[in-house]
Amino acid sequence: MFSGGEYSPSETEPFSCLNSVTASRKKKNKNKRRFSDEQIKSLETMFKSETRLEPRKKMQLARELGLQPRQVAIWFQNKRARWRSKQLEGDYSILRANYNSLASQFETLKKEKQALAIQLQKLNDPMKKPGEEGEFSGQGAAVNRSEGEYTTKGESDMNPRLSNEQPEHGLGVLSYEDNSIKAEYFELEEPNIMSMVEPADGSLTSQEDWVSLDSDGLFDQSSSGYQWWDFWA
Amino acid sequence: MFSGGEYSPSETEPFSCLNSVTASRKKKNKNKRRFSDEQIKSLETMFKSETRLEPRKKMQLARELGLQPRQVAIWFQNKRARWRSKQLEGDYSILRANYNSLASQFETLKKEKQALAIQLQKLNDPMKKPGEEGEFSGQGAAVNRSEGEYTTKGESDMNPRLSNEQPEHGLGVLSYEDNSIKAEYFELEEPNIMSMVEPADGSLTSQEDWVSLDSDGLFDQSSSGYQWWDFWA
DNA sequence: TTATTGTCCGTAATTAGTTCA
DNA sequence: ATGAACTAATTACGGACAATA
Numbered sequence: 001m002f003s004g005g006e007y008s009p010s011e012t013e014p015f016s017c018l019n020s021v022t023a024s025r026k027k028k029n030k031n032k033r034r035f036s037d038e039q040i041k042s043l044e045t046m047f048k049s050e051t052r053l054e055p056r057k058k059m060q061l062a063r064e065l066g067l068q069p070r071q072v073a074i075w076f077q078n079k080r081a082r083w084r085s086k087q088l089e090g091d092y093s094i095l096r097a098n099y100n101s102l103a104s105q106f107e108t109l110k111k112e113k114q115a116l117a118i119q120l121q122k123l124n125d126p127m128k129k130p131g132e133e134g135e136f137s138g139q140g141a142a143v144n145r146s147e148g149e150y151t152t153k154g155e156s157d158m159n160p161r162l163s164n165e166q167p168e169h170g171l172g173v174l175s176y177e178d179n180s181i182k183a184e185y186f187e188l189e190e191p192n193i194m195s196m197v198e199p200a201d202g203s204l205t206s207q208e209d210w211v212s213l214d215s216d217g218l219f220d221q222s223s224s225g226y227q228w229w230d231f232w233a
Numbered sequence: 234m235f236s237g238g239e240y241s242p243s244e245t246e247p248f249s250c251l252n253s254v255t256a257s258r259k260k261k262n263k264n265k266r267r268f269s270d271e272q273i274k275s276l277e278t279m280f281k282s283e284t285r286l287e288p289r290k291k292m293q294l295a296r297e298l299g300l301q302p303r304q305v306a307i308w309f310q311n312k313r314a315r316w317r318s319k320q321l322e323g324d325y326s327i328l329r330a331n332y333n334s335l336a337s338q339f340e341t342l343k344k345e346k347q348a349l350a351i352q353l354q355k356l357n358d359p360m361k362k363p364g365e366e367g368e369f370s371g372q373g374a375a376v377n378r379s380e381g382e383y384t385t386k387g388e389s390d391m392n393p394r395l396s397n398e399q400p401e402h403g404l405g406v407l408s409y410e411d412n413s414i415k416a417e418y419f420e421l422e423e424p425n426i427m428s429m430v431e432p433a434d435g436s437l438t439s440q441e442d443w444v445s446l447d448s449d450g451l452f453d454q455s456s457s458g459y460q461w462w463d464f465w466a
Numbered sequence: 467t468t469a470t471t472g473t474c475c476g477t478a479a480t481t482a483g484t485t486c487a
Numbered sequence: 488a489t490g491a492a493c494t495a496a497t498t499a500c501g502g503a504c505a506a507t508a
Contacts, residue, residue, distance in 0.1 A: 033477075033478055034501080034502095035477095052492095055492090070479095071478085074480090075478080077492090078478070081496095082477080088321065089321065091325070092321065092324070092325050095328055095329060095332060096328060099328060099335065102336065106335060106339050112346060113342060113349060116346060119353055120349055120352055120353050123356045123357065266481065266497070266499090268497090268498085285473085288471090304498085304499085306472085307499060307500085308498080310472095310474075313474085314474080315497090
């Protein structure tokens with residue numbers, strides 16, 4: 001029902017200025033902004049087919065919905081903005097999932113490589129005692145090592161190319177000083193995990209006191225205190 | 234009087250209703266909205282020390298700046314929101330950098346493993362023709378394989394744990410069917426790269442026609458058309 | 467219990483700066 | 488080079504929710 005609905009400042013009044021009204025009825029009324037569900041639905045549908053509106057359809061839509069063309073235009077602008085930030089959120093969780101996936105693949109790959117190295121060592125020199133598991137430290141090109149010499153503790157200088165600067169934000173790419181991957185990047189974000197702090201909320205890291213959550217360096221340099229870009233933007 | 238900044242609807246008038254006013258001075262004046270630089274500066278400073286302020290200081294600050302307490306409160310809310318989304322952006326680029334780093338480490342690790350496998354094979358049976366390079370497909374626990382048996386084409390079922398559901402958004406974690414890492418996740422986002430499509434813009438993936446960018450599956454399932462959560466949210 | 471207060475969220479609308487036909 | 492349309496950043500509002508008095 002929501003009797004209110006319309007509201008529309010109409011073509012003749014370019015500004016709405018919904019003052020007073022203050023002491024509104026508790027429930028209904030819907031005295032001011034917030035387009036009606038049908039208006040929203042139409043706009044949404046339109047947006048799905050084209051995120052930008054040609055003047056043609058803008059006018060038409062505005063007439064149909066009883067809104068000013070300006071309002072339709074603004075709605076589309078805001079919608080695009082909202083959409084972009086939603087996009088970012090989605091991309092983020094996908095990227096995080098991919099990262100976690102890759103990380104565990106990395107771990108198993110490392111184990112496999114270790115296994116191969118051990119086998120190789122056994123074949124190479126069956127008499128050696130199995131203390132430090134040996135591996136290559138090579139770059140993949142220098143494969144044909146003579147025979148028995150390994151450098152212990154591989155993965156040390158794996159790829160030097162990562163050390164280029166990151167002028168973007170003064171961000172320093174994190175050079176993976178040790179070769180353990182820090183396991184899951186952020187626990188895959190099931191809502192149940194955050195729920196200890198604040199039960200009903202679907203957002204990502206946001207919360208009133210999320211600052212206290214990642215205290216053990218899960219993010220390595222992000223999301224803990226505040227640093228670099230946050231203020232002074 | 235006070236043609237300048239102030240505006241403040243004052244304590245007596247809870248609503249502002251700034252219509253007309255239209256014909257404004259070109260440069261100065263700053264008609265309505267937009268607090269003055271000093272107000273902003275104070276607010277910003279305050280925010281830096283405490284992102285949420287107790288009613289005590291809210292009042293004081295409001296008096297100092299000639300704003301309604303409500304405005305101060307709202308400014309802080311909005312600021313917190315802006316800050317969070319900035320945070321997300323930062324986290325995203327860090328995560329992407331880490332992903333790229335990990336990906337290239339993964340590549341070199343894979344090469345190294347391959348190299349070991351080849352060596353092993355050579356030692357194992359020097360007479361065999363070097364067709365399919367053999368590897369383990371094992372899970373890391375079953376390391377001590379008898380000796381000569383390899384399964385060609387490793388990495389197939391590397392980690393089954395990734396296939397748990399992702400109820401969050403209906404997002405399907407992307408199971409890495411092939412073992413090539415797709416190289417750089419998104420080219421490290423130097424502004425110069427985007428500049429082919431739209432020169433001056435610092436945002437992340439946003440652009441009017443960014444849809445045409447990742448045509449070969451860089452994001453695998455993100456950022457190409459639109460799917461799941463975007464509309465119908 | 468209900469009423470108050472504070473927070474976050476989604477969103478409408480405004481402003482300033484940029485782009486383009 | 489003027490103006491229409493866009494973007495990004497802001498200001499502001501109302502509703503949902505939680506803690507509290």
